Amino acid sequence: xxxxxxxxxxxxxxxxxxxxxxxxxxxxxxxxxxxxxxxxxxxxxxxxxxxxxxxxxxxxxxxxxxxxxxxxxxxxxxxxxxxxxxxxxxxxxxxxxxxxxxxxx
Amino acid sequence: xxxxxxxxxxxxxxxxxxxxxxxxxxxxxxxxxxxxxxxxxxxxxxxxxxxxxxxxxxxxxxxxxxxxxxxxxxxxxxxxxxxxxxxxxxxxxxxxxxxxxxxxxxxxxxxxxxxxxxxxxxxxxxxxxxxxxxxxxxxxxxxxxxxxxxxxxxxxxxxxxxxxxxxxxxxxxxxxxxxxxxxxxxxxxxxxxxxxxxxxxxxxxxxxxxxxxxxxxxxxxxxxxxxxxxxxxxxxxxxxxxxxxxxxxxxxxxxxxxxxxxxxxxxxxxxxxxxxxxxxxxxxxxxxxxxxxxxxxxxxxxxxxxxxxxxxxxxxxxxxxxxxxxxxxxxxxxxxxxxxxxxxxxxxxxxxxxxxxxxxxxxxxxxxxxxxxxxxxxxxxxxxxxxxxxxxxxxxxxxxxxxxxxxxxx
Numbered sequence: 419x420x421x422x423x424x425x426x427x428x429x430x431x432x433x434x435x436x437x438x439x440x441x442x443x444x445x446x447x448x449x450x451x452x453x454x455x456x457x458x459x460x461x462x463x464x465x466x467x468x469x470x471x472x473x474x475x476x477x478x479x480x481x482x483x484x485x486x487x488x489x490x491x492x493x494x495x496x497x498x499x500x501x502x503x504x505x506x507x508x509x510x511x512x513x514x515x516x517x518x519x520x521x522x523x
Numbered sequence: 524x525x526x527x528x529x530x531x532x533x534x535x536x537x538x539x540x541x542x543x544x545x546x547x548x549x550x551x552x553x554x555x556x557x558x559x560x561x562x563x564x565x566x567x568x569x570x571x572x573x574x575x576x577x578x579x580x581x582x583x584x585x586x587x588x589x590x591x592x593x594x595x596x597x598x599x600x601x602x603x604x605x606x607x608x609x610x611x612x613x614x615x616x617x618x619x620x621x622x623x624x625x626x627x628x629x630x631x632x633x634x635x636x637x638x639x640x641x642x643x644x645x646x647x648x649x650x651x652x653x654x655x656x657x658x659x660x661x662x663x664x665x666x667x668x669x670x671x672x673x674x675x676x677x678x679x680x681x682x683x684x685x686x687x688x689x690x691x692x693x694x695x696x697x698x699x700x701x702x703x704x705x706x707x708x709x710x711x712x713x714x715x716x717x718x719x720x721x722x723x724x725x726x727x728x729x730x731x732x733x734x735x736x737x738x739x740x741x742x743x744x745x746x747x748x749x750x751x752x753x754x755x756x757x758x759x760x761x762x763x764x765x766x767x768x769x770x771x772x773x774x775x776x777x778x779x780x781x782x783x784x785x786x787x788x789x790x791x792x793x794x795x796x797x798x799x800x801x802x803x804x805x806x807x808x809x810x811x812x813x814x815x816x817x818x819x820x821x822x823x824x825x826x827x828x829x830x831x832x833x834x835x836x837x838x839x840x841x842x843x844x845x846x847x848x849x850x851x852x853x854x855x856x857x858x859x860x861x862x863x864x865x866x867x868x869x870x871x872x873x874x875x876x877x878x879x880x881x882x883x884x885x886x887x888x889x890x891x892x893x894x895x896x897x898x899x900x901x902x903x904x905x906x907x908x909x910x911x912x913x914x915x916x917x918x919x920x921x922x923x924x925x926x927x928x929x930x931x932x933x
Contacts, residue, residue, distance in 0.1 A: 443547060443565025450546045451586060456553060459584065462923065464855065467912035469632030471823045473621030474915065475853075477634050478816030484847050485833045486661035491813035495659065499727040503666040511722045511761050512663050513712040516696065518704035519528040 528573040528701050532757040534594055537577045537748060538918075542567035544589035551581035551590065556885025556909055557698060574701070576694040577749035578909050579918025594751055596742070596781035597791050603740045603781075604647040610732055611740045613648035614720045615639060617657065617822035618746035618914040619785045625921040626789035627800040637804025640812065642797050650807045651728065653743065654814030656720035657821040657830070660691065664713040664827075665834045668904055676870060684708040686879075686895060686902040689827050691715045693753035694909030695884060703892055716821065717743045717750055718759055721778030724811070725762035731809055736766050737773040742781045744788045746822065746917035749909070754779040784919025816847075824882035824913035825852035825859060828906040832863065832878070839867045839874075852880045855912060857887040860902070878904045883911035 433441070478484060486492065501507050529535050540551075540560075547565040552558075559575040562568035570581075582590040603611050624633040640650055667687070674682030690696055690711040699706055714722070720743065725736040732739065743750060753759075759778045766773065783791065792799055806812065817833050820826030829849045836844045851861035859880040867874045879902045881887050888907060894900040910916045 440563060440565065444563065445565070447547045447549065447565035450548045451550060455586070456550070459550075463584075463911070463916065466631050466923065467855065467916045469630075470618065470621045470915035470920075471632075471912065473632040473634040474617060474820055474822050474826070477617075477620070477636065477819040481814075481816035481819065484816035485837065485843065486658035486665075486815055486817045486830060487834045487837055489655070489658045489813060489815045489818070491655055491810035492658045492662060494810060495723070495727060496662075499730070503662045504670065508663055511726060511765060512659065512714055512719050514690075514714045514718070514758065515712065516707045516710055517530060517700050518707065519697070519701040520526075520704055522527050522530060523525065 526573075528697075530757055532755060534577075534752045534755045536570075536572050537592060537594055537752055538570060538575060538579050538582060539591055539593050540568050540570060540581075541589050541591060542569070544587055546587055546589070548586065551585055554580040554584045556580065556694070557702075558885075576697045576701075576909065577752045577918075578694040579748040580910060582748070583918050583920065583922050592748060592784075595787060596783060597787050597794070600742050600781055600783065600791060601794065603742075609738055609740050610734045611648050611742060612651045612724050612728070612732075613643045614651050614653045614656070614717065614724070614741060614743040614779070615643070615788075616653045616717070616743070616745045616747070616750075616914065617819045617826075618917060618920065619744050619788065620819075621822070621915060622746060622785050622920045623789055623799065626786070627792075627798060629800055635799065637806070638799050638802050640807055641802040641805035642792050642799045644805045644808070645797050645802060646792065646795050648742070649732065649809070651720055651724050651741075651809075651811040652807070652814050653716050653720050654818035654821070655811050656716035656723065657818035658815055659719050659723070660713055660716045660821075660827075661817060661830050661834050663719075664689065664711045665831045665838065667711055667713060668831065669835060669838055672874070672876070672903060673869060676874065686900055686905045687711050689906045691821065691827055692908045692914075693747070693749040695888075695907045697749070697752070698884065698888075698909070703896070706892065706895060709895065715750075715753065717745065717753065717782075718778055721754070721759070721780075722761045725776075725778060726765055728811065731811070735773075736762055736771075737776055740780045741778065742783060743779050744783050744785065746785050746914045746920045747910075748784060748918045750919070751782040754782050785917075786919060786921060789921070822914040823853075824855070824908050824911075825849075825880045825906065826913065827908075828852045828878055828880050828904065831904070835876075836863070836865060839869070840865050841868055852878070852906075855882075857881070857883055858891060876904065877902045878906070880906045882908045882913055884909040
């Protein structure tokens, strides 16, 4: 009984059980999302991106000062403590280095 | 000794797919910038943590709520707030103020800085606005750019690499570190505003607060999940190193002790029975809540570039830009570019600066980096943000601008 001695027409469509389940699952996955989900998702996403963007541009427009170098608190920081941009203390406190992540183990 | 893309101490596996909820619909794969999501259609997916940059775009866009974060500092922060010996400092990013209102029934994009400060004050936080640190970032990163530009024009063989990339976005930084290490010299060495804020709060801030630095607990509030990974980088303990050099013997502490997302801050307020919507506005409690319009636009794509140009223009020409709104870097085009020609006082000549702004990184960055690798890039300064639209659409923001999941809306 170990050797198959029949030929069925169905054999040409033969799928392994595993493959049959995978195809069925992919089909179910495709059905899980309504048609057009992705494009409508992007549309709605761009709507809230635009609303929040407007919020921040409004915060800029209503600000009394709109350029970083005019921030009196920043000026005070450098005068009382930090020295100057790119100075010694800036190097120690406000700058960093990066890591080649292909060489970590 | 297996290869990893994490340094010791860094948060790993921040974003996780719940296999029991995953339908294998592949929606998340469309939003992943690094193709880190594995699994056949219909089978439960999983995330390759070595590729993952922690941005959680998959999480906010999953239609089945099947993706979650594995780290939350809410409980720790609540405990610290209750400890009267500790000064708990909140560091809110620009994008939080235009999104947290959504969790309290206010309209999408409502600007609620004063109410957010008020709710933070009620909860017991001191306020160190990350926008102040964004202004500081411009001073450092802008100066660095001018330094590299001048050295290059003068033919200095040790001039820093151009184009200079911005370094504020932790997803982008981790992506470059993992995939293009040869381009790391192009990254600005300026820390991100979050990390500058943490360090300053525990050094200069310790003087302002008149508090020992080890008793200051810094909580950044971010529209971003990748900021949690950034804060856990082992090198970010510069305030501790600074005080150690000054003779302090305190045990090691990080610059940023905890990171909450916008969603988590909303949850914390709700746990403490604070309704942000009905909270009166509050102005802040120190110079650290003073910020400019340039600092606040850091949260949108093009904002860092626009802020940097405003300051670079003043430094190079001696006068302010006539019109501060710089339209070419605004909007949602994948790669935006602009040229600015100005008279450079120090060089006594006209210089033309070419800039580019990239967002939605997974879909737009590759061609830009290929040009830089080949030495054919025409740009001098490139801003990169991982998320489409910038931080305002970060993976830590309220979901869908309504505070509920996609399924909850149908």
